[in-house]
Amino acid sequence: MDGAPTGHRTTRIPTARYTLPAWKALEDERLWPRVWQIACTVDCVPAPGDYFEYEIAGLSILVVRGDDGALRAFQNVCPHRANLLLRGQGSGLERIRCAYHHWCFDLRGRLQSISPEDARPEASARASDRTGAAGRLALVPVAVDVWGGFVFVNPSPDAEPLATYLEGLPQELEWVGMEEFSCDAFMTVPLACNxxxxxxxxxxxxxxxxxxxxxxxIADDVNTPITLYDKHSRFVQPYGVPSPRRRGSVSNQELWEAFAANLGHRMGIPFADQGAPGPHPEIPEGLSMRDVLVARIREHLGEMGARYADLDDHHVIDDFHYHLFPNAVVNVFAGWFGLIRARPGATPDDCLLDMWNFDLRPAERADAHPRPAVLTLGPDEIRALxxxxxxxxxxxxxxxxxxRQPGLGHFQLTRSEARIGRMHEILDRYLDPPAPLRLAPD
Ligand SMILES: [Fe+2]
Structure with a gap:
């Protein structure tokens, strides 16, 4: 495989798709309310009464673990006078009470009581009549499902099943065991870009x-085969080998130091030692530095259980990198994966960049599945990333x-950027944009 994606054709992208308020309005109207997207992880809502508010493009969606243990999601709005119901995240919820007039809903979204008028018999009768007015006064449900430890939501009443949406990714990534991983913190950085x-x-x-x-x-950025699925895409990047752009000029010591500095955690090297890992380990006769790194990672993976006992070298060390349309990038290694998620801001020129790092931890550890802290990073904390x-x-x-420069109507993609072109093709499918904003065949 030489990295040439099949069916690739889009290479010129109108810049207005990144800058024009009318384009953002199309996304806000036709993409976010109609697409499966990652809202949080199951570790945010492990127990009955746990809830998590997911916000994107003006939408507010509540993910709630019901008293029956089932996961549900609702549009976060009171059907009485449209106040937002809950903010942020929390636990111990027994009912959902609107702060505006104290209308109450059970954790399945059904109207429970209207206060204080619920003292009146006719109102109380209405509130318990699920097929009448009270039925219409239930919270608006949002489709919710789980894969790989992630909670996905789709506000569309016509949402296809998540399993269909994900194409073959759950099967393809089954070897990773993503649902066994956990994340300490959801980190968000506001950024001045689309x-x-x-x-x-x-x-x-x-x-x-x-x-x-x-x-x-430490990474081959050239021989990085790309796979375009229908909506999603992937590249697989070899690690533990230098780029062909530096062929012959990387010593084993440089490779060792660069690998420790960037991916030392994969070998269990403490963060404090990653900048000065010492002389590289001895390389046995007939083996390469990559073989040595593979052995070190394999040893560290073994400490986390037997999940990767039979993994080949390729899966032990290399990077399996997925774009989940529209806005999630999952960078998967054995024993560690990172999520990058981008959410639109109030204008086409700003967004929120979310970063979640996931570790595989032995299930018996007390902190195997913490509830992630939700953090917005300031400038100093960003510097520490x-x-x-x-x-x-x-x-x-x-x-x-x-x-935004007026002389540039389109930007130009190369073959190695085919995944960007594919994302834009799928955006056209969702948005059905007017002709000037549509992708033109090359
Ligand atoms: Fe980069």
């Missing part, structure tokens, strides 16, 4: 040599400004 600029920056390896040159010592991410974060607002 949400698609974030997705674009995370679904291609072409910018590595320019923006993240330190990665070229590490050089690779900072390099991307510094770049993206500049791209957004560039997209």
């Amino acid at each position: 949400w698609k600029v974030v997705v674009d920056a995370f679904v291609e390896t072409y910018h590595l040599h320019a923006v993240h040159p330190q990665m070229l010592a 590490g050089p690779v991410l900072l390099q991307d974060l510094d770049l993206m607002p500049q791209v957004q400004r560039g997209l």
Whole structure:
């Protein structure tokens, strides 16, 4: 496989799709209310009475664990006078009470009581009549389902099953055991760019040599085969080998140090030691530095249980990188994966970048499944995220400004950026945009 995606044709993208309020209005009207998207993880809502508010593009959706143990989702609005019902996340909920007039709903979204008029017999009778007015006064349900530890929601009443939407990804990623992973914190960074600029920056390896040159010592950014599914896409990137762009110029010591600095956690190297990992381990006769790294990762994976006991070298060390249309990027390694999610802001020029890091932890550990903390990072905390991410974060607002320059009507994709083109093709399917904003065949 040489990385040439099948069926690839889109290479010129209208910049207005990133800057025009009318385009954002199309996304807000026709994409977010009609597409499956990641709302939170099951660890946010493990017990009856747990809830989590997911917000995107003006929508507010409540994910609720019912007293029967079932997971449900509702539009977060009181059908009486349209107040938002709950904010943020929490637990111990026995009913959902609107703060405006104290109308109450049970955790299945059914109207429970109207206060204080529920003292009146006729009102109380109405409230218990599920087929009458009270039936119409239930919370508006949102389709909800779970895969890989993620809670997905889709506000559309015509939502296709999540399993259909995900195409073959659950089967393809079954080896990872994603539902056994957990995440300590949902980190969010506000960014001055369109949400698609974030997705674009995370679904291609072409910018590595320019923006993240330190990665070229440990990753092959050239032989990174791309697979386009119907809506979603993937690349698989070899790790533990230098980029062909640096062929012959990377010593084993440099490879070792760069791998420890960027992916030392995969070998169990404590964060404090990743910057100075010492001399590289001895490389047995006939083996390579990659073989040594594979052995070190395999040893560390073994400490987390038997899940990866039979994994081949390719799956032990390499990067399996997925774009989940529309706005999630899941970067999967054995024993660790990261989610990047981008949510639109109030204008086409801003967004929220969400970062969730997942570890596989032995199930018997007390912190095997913590409830993730929800954090918005300030400038100082952003600086602590590490050089690779900072390099991307510094770049993206500049791209957004560039997209606004009037001389540039389209931007140009190369073959290695085919996943960006595919995302735009699927956007056309959802948005049915007017001709000037539509993708033109090359
Ligand atoms: Fe990057």
